[in-house]
Amino acid sequence: MIACSVNKVTKMFGGNIIFSNISLEIQENERVGLVGPNGSGKTTLFKLLAGQEDPDAGHIHWKKGLKIGYLMQIPDFEDGLTAKEVLMTAYDELLEMEEKMRQLEEAMSLEQDQARLNKLMESYGHYLNQFTLQGGYEIEPNLEKIAHGLNIRDLLPRDFSTLSGGEKTKVGLALTLLRNPDFLLLDEPTNHLDLFAVKWLGSFLKNYRGTVLVISHDRFFLDEVATKILDLADGELASYHTNYTGYVKEKEERLLKEFHDYEEQQKKIKKMKEAIKRLREWANRANPPNEGLHRQARNIERALERMEKLTRPQLIRKKINLEMEASERSGKDVVLLQGVAKGFGQQLLFTHVNIHLSFGQRAAIVGENGTGKSTLIKLILQELSPDEGKVSIGSNVKIGYLSQHVFSDAKEETVLDSFRTEIPVAEGEARSILARFLFYGPMVYKKVSQLSGGERMRLRLAQLMYQDTNLLILDEPTNHLDIDSLQVLEDALENYDGTLLAVSHDRYFLNKLFNKVYWIETGVLHHFEGNFDYAEEKMKALLPDNTDIFNERSNEKVSNQSGSRSLPVKNKVTRDHSLEELESELKDLEEKISSLDLELQDIGDLERLQQVYAEKEGLEKRWHEIFDLLE
CATH class of the missing domain: 1.20.5 (Single alpha-helices involved in coiled-coils or other helix-helix interfaces)
Structure with a gap:
């Protein structure tokens, strides 16, 4: 049965058409991925589906009574609520019912009249039945399950208004899942999640009893979750009944066929025009002119006018033009951490950390959120000092750093000014460079504070490309980039002849580029010579009974040898139970x-x-x- 249908919908913004006459149908229990370049209108389409905006033309129809859940990228709630209280709003109706039951229990305990007591008991039985049917006794287990899976339990007691944008998004995702809607609209749900939470979310959505429509640039996640892909680009929407990998292959085949059909039609049009020209020449040579030949020419001309002309397919979409080159070779030893420990207050993040990066190596740092990945990066950047051990940077090392929080302190600088602050070139050359990163014409005068996450990332990549570096340090570089830009970044990094160090939650990105993995687990740094999949298998072997590392969370504390600070470790099964x-x-x-x-x-x-x-x-x-x- 159709859950949602979109019929010839058009949406405009500021006089510009975002998309025109798009149509789609989504069946109940389908899991659909929505992809397309940044700015193609994916989030706008979500807002139309969620009823937050109206289409300029066309209609959207929903199955009657369908409950819709929409995850905005940054949700907002009133001040004064803790994150747990925000999550509990998913159960407002059940909590009201529970309070009514409590009042009835109190009334029943005091009532002496049997007839009135029977009435109260009947009413209580009705509420209890509804409370049970609607999952009233599963509130805490469900909240615990989802908070555990998304690794947000440490956020629950905190004031929601004080959380970062990424933390708010994770709590918003948990709230959307707890509401258990019939139709889930998820806009980039894997942003700000660690590898473990992404894996858990993929498994959760695969088994979700409802319909899922998700915007994502995470190709591994889309392969795991989606059974259908919608591609929104250049104002048009195309549908593919397969996962992401199948979509890439099928799209290429479609494009090649469309281009072949276009070329064949162009050949036919050319022949028809030549035939019209010849027939008229022959007709005019006759004396008097041959009306029969003129009639044939007119017939072919009318057929040509009636022909539905095919549009030349765009084989290559506009992408950023990114090339990375090391300025000059550094020394053999690039980064060296020896016996490093770091903590904050009484909480020790990690200890006895050893990292060795040689020139030209490509290493990734992975682990749960909160285990110290970004802290390790800051130690290498020498923004922090270790509590123990030594951090050394080799000779002639020139670092280029891409933070996951690009331009978070952006002032009123324009794109052009911000670029030239880092890269001192003439305005004309700067505009030419920025155009390679899809900042055309007046866009270079747009304020950095007004840029989207993807646009900020493109601007920072433009700066990095022209900086004098031979060591690139990337902290979650795949956040905010669309898939096309991600592929360009991967190609550029693949050809980079310097040293690479990255923190990422994108499995596809990790497997493609890195052959050395540092995995932080319960305060210990494990080192593997291989890609992420290899490291994952090795980590499983280190756990008892090959426990699934993606379902483990480290939350309890034990004392370290000195007894002065605590280090997170995996909870252990008690001695009395296997x-x-x-x-x-x-x-x-x-x-x-x-x-x-x-x-x-x-x-x-x-x-x-x-x-x-x-x-x-x-x-x-x-x-x-x-x-x-x-x-």
């Missing part, structure tokens, strides 16, 4: 709770209802205890 026993008991409890849920729906007797409710509460308490042990 991992298998706990997992088996957890599974049994889940089945019993599910069985009790079904029983609660059919119970009419209040006394039995209360007994089952009490039994379920006890099982859920035990479920939480085992869940905590397994973590």
Whole structure:
């Protein structure tokens, strides 16, 4: 059944057409990826679907009664709420119902009149049945599951208004998932997530009982989640019934066929025009002119006019023009960390860290959010000093740094001024360079503070390209770039003849470019000579029973040898229970709770209802205890 249909929709902005006459259908339970260049109108289409904006022409139809959940890139809520309170707004109706039940319980305990008591009991039974059916007893487990998967439990007690943009986005994503809508609209949900949370989210969406439409530039994530791809580019929308990898192949085949059809039509048009010209020449040579030949020429001319002309397909889309070259060779040893430890306050991030980068090597740093990846980068940039150990930078090393927070302190500088501040060239040359990064004409006078995340990243890449570097340090470089720009960046980095060090959550990017991985896990830095997939397999082997590293989280603390600061480590299973026993008991409890849920729906007797409710509460308490042990 069709969940949503878009019929010949047009949207304009400031007199410019963003897209025109686009149509699409999304079936229930489909998982659809929406791709396209930055600025093609993907987020605008989402706003139309979410009802936040109206189309200038055309219609959007939804299945009646469908519940829609829309994740904006940066959600907003009233001041004074903690992140957990923001998440609990997903259950406003259930919490109101729970409060009504509490009031009824109090009234029943005080009521002496049997007739009125029976009425109260009947009302209570109705509320309890609805509360159970709508998942009232799963509020805390669901919140815990999603907060755990997205690695945001440490954010829950914090004031939402004080969170960074990335942290707000993660909480907004959790809220959208907790609301459990029939149709999920997710705009770049993997931005700001670590590898572990991206993996968890992909698994969650694959098993989601509803329809999913997601904008993403993460190719691995799209392959995992999407079974259909929509490509929005140049004001047109094309549909591909496959995952991202299949879409790339099919799109190329379509383009080649379209170009072949276009060329064949051009040949036919040329022959028809030549035939018209010849027939008229022959007709005019006759004396008197041959009307039959003129008639044939007119017939061909009318056929040519009626022919539906094919548009020349754009085989190569406009992309940034990026080339990276090392200015000159550095010494053999580029970066050397020996026995480094770093922490803040009483929390130790990592200890005994050793890193050695030689000239020309390509290394990636991976790990959960909060484990110290960016801190390691700051130590290498010498923006921070280690608590223990030594950080050395080799001779003649010239560093180019790409921060994940590009121009976060942007003032009122224009794009042109900002570029020339870093790269002292004449205005004409600067404009020529910026055009290679898709900043055309008046766009160079746009204020940096008004640029989108992708535009800021392009501006910073333009600066980096013309800086004197032989060591590139990249902190989440794939954030905000569209897939076309990502591919250009990858090609440029692949041909870069200097040294590369990057932090990234993009598996595709990591596997393509890096053959050395430093993996931070529970305060320890592991080193692997291979790409990310190889490092992942090796990390699994280090864990007991090949536990899935993407379902592990480090939250408890143990003392280090000195006893003065704490280091995060994986929770351990207690001595009295094996991992298998706990997992088996957890599974049994889940089945019993599910069985009790079904029983609660059919119970009419209040006394039995209360007994089952009490039994379920006890099982859920035990479920939480085992869940905590397994973590």
